[in-house]
Amino acid sequence: MTDTVPAPTAAEKEGTPARRKKKTQARQAQAPKGAPSPARKVNPVLERLFELYPKMFGARFLPLKLGVFEDLLAQHPDEFKREDLKVALGLHARSTRYLEAVASGKQRHDLNAVPVEPVAPEHVHHAILEVFRRRQARSAEDLRPQLRARLMEAIEASGLSREDYMLVVRSNDETANAVLDEAFAELGARNAKREALRRAFEASGRSVAEFAEMYGMDPAEVKRTLAAARARPETPDPA
Structure with missing residues (x-):
């Protein structure tokens, strides 16, 4: 036995998504160009x-x-x-x-x-995540790299160890936790490079300008890297 579907009534046709879309497009076409949208009421x-x-x-x-x-x-x-x-x-x-x-x-x-x-570090962290979610919902671009960079800045600014930071910000959001792990891994690798450069510089006995020239680096960048390494001598565990 085959189920039969009755033909839609005129009212049902009027309420279909396709019909509503056409009506909306027609109204938009009739509206004068440059007309302001209705102002949102302010509390x-x-x-x-x-x-x-x-x-x-x-x-x-x-x-x-x-x-x-x-x-x-x-x-x-x-x-x-x-x-x-x-x-x-x-x-x-x-x-x-x-x-x-x-x-x-x-x-x-x-x-x-x-x-x-x-x-508080946890308030900064959760605000970063919420802003990211809202921007990602409006963008076709993958914004995870930007989110990861913002989280790295927040982690460094907090002054907390990896363990303490994770303790206050961890949630049940697996995606957010995964990006946080990526941020810690990248931050750990970056700080390890900073520390390696600091040790090489101190062992060289040269000035910043001489050291930068020897390795083909920008003296200003070397100076910034050394300052960052000395400000945070302990490198977060990237594991």
């Missing part, structure tokens, strides 16, 4: 925060100090409702621009834009 509490603190909620975002929610409630008890402020700060903290500020490793700031404390 009114965020608008008010921008008016009060343009250095923190304006054109440039900075990481907020921990406890800023309580600071705002204390300073403006009649200005904001608790739940409305919580929603607004959540929107702000989840925005890509804010995550980029956290990922940059800049310090946390108070409402007067004064730096007060460093961002």
